[in-house]
Amino acid sequence: MDEFKHSVADALRYWEPRRVLYNAVLTAVAGSWVVVTWPHFRSVQLMGIPPGDTHPALIILIILAFLANVCYSAAYLVDIPLQLTFATWRKYRWALLLTGTSFAMLVENYWIADEIYPFVPK
Secondary structure, X not given: OXXXXXXXXXXXXXXXXHHHHHHXXXXXXXXXXXXXXXXXXXXXXXXXXXXXXXXXXXXXXHHHHHHHHHHHOHHHXXXXXXXXXXXXHHHHHHHHHHHHHHHHHHHHHHHHHHHHHHHOOO
16 A cells, blocks of 8 residues: 555655646647738638637636646546656556547647638638
């Protein structure tokens, strides 16, 4: 049981500081989409939300940010068992971080391109 507690504590020490990086990367991706496509998004109705009504859009963004952080927490489901199984796993955690962040960026780009951008008039 002590080994499990140690693994959980070690996982928390490793993953939680990197959550800030993960969120910063995903925020930068979303910000890039807004900057690059700003003329299209400026006054258009997005996802059925009337122009100027930012409250529903803000709620959607908060929900999506929450879901992204829930997905980030899935790293614990991989990390803790691997810590208990392989002594050398801690050296390779960066690969899980890189893979998970890359996958999150891929999903985010797909979602923006498929769910938001088609509503933007060309």
